[in-house]
Amino acid sequence: MYTKLASAFLVLTSIVFIAFVYQQKFKKPDIIHIHAGFLVYKDNIQVDFSKLEYMSTIPCFTDKKDGLTDENVQQEKAHLHDGIGNVVHVHISGARWGDLFANLNYPINYENATGFINQRKIINFQNKTIEPYETLVVLIGKKKDEGLKQEKIEKGYIVKVENSSEPCGL
Numbered sequence: 001m002y003t004k005l006a007s008a009f010l011v012l013t014s015i016v017f018i019a020f021v022y023q024q025k026f027k028k029p030d031i032i033h034i035h036a037g038f039l040v041y042k043d044n045i046q047v048d049f050s051k052l053e054y055m056s057t058i059p060c061f062t063d064k065k066d067g068l069t070d071e072n073v074q075q076e077k078a079h080l081h082d083g084i085g086n087v088v089h090v091h092i093s094g095a096r097w098g099d100l101f102a103n104l105n106y107p108i109n110y111e112n113a114t115g116f117i118n119q120r121k122i123i124n125f126q127n128k129t130i131e132p133y134e135t136l137v138v139l140i141g142k143k144k145d146e147g148l149k150q151e152k153i154e155k156g157y158i159v160k161v162e163n164s165s166e167p168c169g170l
Contacts, residue, residue: 030093037153043141049085098126
């Protein structure tokens with residue numbers, strides 16, 4: 001009796017586990033549309049991310065899950081466009097600051113980088129989910145003036161960018 005019960009429990013548990021893994025693998029990500037500010041200082045000099053090489057040229061998927069591939073899901077997590085290099089556009093829920101720098105092809109040695117979100121030092125900032133209207137300040141290089149943590153991208157500026165940016169399918 002206990003053997004049959006244990007076997008049935010094992011089969012049921014296996015089915016639930018397989019269904020969960022299948023759902024996670026093939027589940028389409030939640031699409032959102034938020035913006036946040038960021039500044040990177042290398043040896044106390046601000047890095048200019050407004051250059052074309054950092055801009056996304058892939059059409060956005062802000063209202064449809066159809067058409068998303070693994071490649072453009074990563075790009076939609078965090079990117080820049082419209083020639084604005086200090087406001088990140090996020091279209092996939094759960095995007096992290098590390099996603100932005102990966103998508104920009106801007107390598108950062110996180111062991112030697114210091115990050116501040118809204119002027120508070122954050123350990124492992126690259127793993128922090130990007131939140132609307134926050135500002136990340138990253139200090140990298142040999143010279144790091146922690147007074148730069150006071151720099152921020154004002155919410156009003158981010159809202160202005162939101163209102164003037166390409167509609168991105170909205």
